[in-house]
Amino acid sequence: MDAPAFLVLGAGAWGTALASVLAAGGRRVLLWGRDAAALRTLDAARENSRYLPGIRLPASLGVIERLTELPSDCTEAVLATPCQTTREVCRSLAAAAPGVRGVVCAAKGLERDTGRLVHEVVREELGATVDVAVLSGPNFAREVAECRPAAVTIAADSPVFGASLLAAFHTSFFRPYLSDDLIGVAVGGSVKNALAIAAGIGDGLRLGANSRAALITRGLAEIARLGVALGARAETFMGLSGLGDLVLTCTDDLSRNRRFGLALGRGAAPDAAAADIGLVEGAATAPAVVALAARLHVDVPIVEQVAAVLAGRSTPSAAVTALMAREPGAEDRAWRR
16 A cells, blocks of 8 residues: 655745655655645745745645645645644644644744643644654754755654654655654754754854853753653753754754844844844744743743843843853753752
8 A cells, every 4th residue: 555645734944845855755745835826836836936945846745725625645744834833723734634643743842822842732732543743853944955964853652653754754865763752852842942042142242162062051951951840851852853953053054043143142123133034933932931941940041031132121241141140050950950
């Protein structure tokens, strides 16, 4: 029997790149987005000229304008829409395509109002009978779409579903690794966006390489503390979806979150910086992380300062001063609350 087709929800850079990976691996893929006219243009040109200009789309990658038209053999979906739209998209999917039995969460972040991770929102909306996985790692969409070598972690709640995803996503240029720690993989991919804003602020202030390395290391401690408090395994954060993704996002200007922080460090207002850069997931994630950490009694001082700057309660320079003035403590406390 032929392998099931994939639906990829989200026709931005990351959704298009993941759809291309699946198509390169031999799967039939349908790409859906909110803008039907843009989808038709993408299909006719065989190029996502807005998000991935110059990159030819595989022949087996098609588009679908209405979820109600999803073919019956398309039973697996990749959710690559922005984090804050997850609940709405899941409700549309459940109503229009009840035949989807497995969902891969590729968006990163926490729901602003509830503090839920993306896979938790999916589970709430689609129910316990749908298999859920989280895909995260140190990847920029353009490099993936250009078929440059990359690796990713896929955490699945079902060993059978996880094994099928490993086979589907494995190509000559894209190497997935399997995990069963959905919380850890999701937390790593989410909190790092807020920390990348902090790294950008530091570089915008010209604080230097020492400062950046310290921020990445202490930021990893904040990710791990929060993740462990939620039930994740500490060792997950030393992998691709933790340390790997954090280093990538904090050090390369392909990261929108880092570029946003650079603009703030150089004196731009948050609204002006966001208008220039576009979607910055870390801006919504930072206050959600702070609220969640407070409920769990977890210390996240770097993310707290990012949230304070975004809310206008502090400035980039004052945030750095506040962090450096904190009472010194033992480093091995990093992995405890």
